[in-house]
Amino acid sequence: MSEADTSSATKRRPDWAALIIAVFLLAVAAVVFWDASHLKTIAQYDRIGPSTVPKVVAFGLFCLGIWTAFEAWRGDFPEREQQEVAPVIWIVAGLAGQMLLLRIAGFSIATGVLFALTARGFGKRQIWISLPIGIVLSFVVWAIFSQLLQLTLPAGPLEHLFF
Structure with missing residues (x-):
């Protein structure tokens, strides 16, 4: 051959x-x-x-x-690139953290954790910057959906502090 x-x-x-x-x-x-x-x-x-x-x-x-x-x-598929496992673990950890914290901490904090860990998975290394940004953005989303549209989202201590 x-x-x-x-x-x-x-x-x-x-x-x-x-x-x-x-x-x-x-x-x-x-x-x-x-x-x-x-x-x-x-x-x-x-x-x-x-x-x-x-x-x-x-x-x-x-x-x-x-x-x-x-x-x-x-066998016609193109050769795939090497998979990076660490970003997937960060994102899955963010999803797990959100699910675990949703009822305890409320929507804003839980989704802020998801935002920060997903940002870490995508390469943003400063979690201490991503976490507050995620919490603020999530609180704005919660306020729009909960207060303006009258939809029920889990409220935690942060949401009870303002509403």
């Missing part, structure tokens, strides 16, 4: 990560279609009802899953 034959043989291997993504797309399509098929029809004579759009979305996901599986099997 020549070097060209060896490189083409290794290049044509299935992309296993893309195959896993294809299986995930097919599973989501199946769940969406199953859920849409259990929606009650309002009128029997009309072909378009509440399940029409979810079924179209399921069909689209199914087609994307098949296409992804086909391309993965052929």
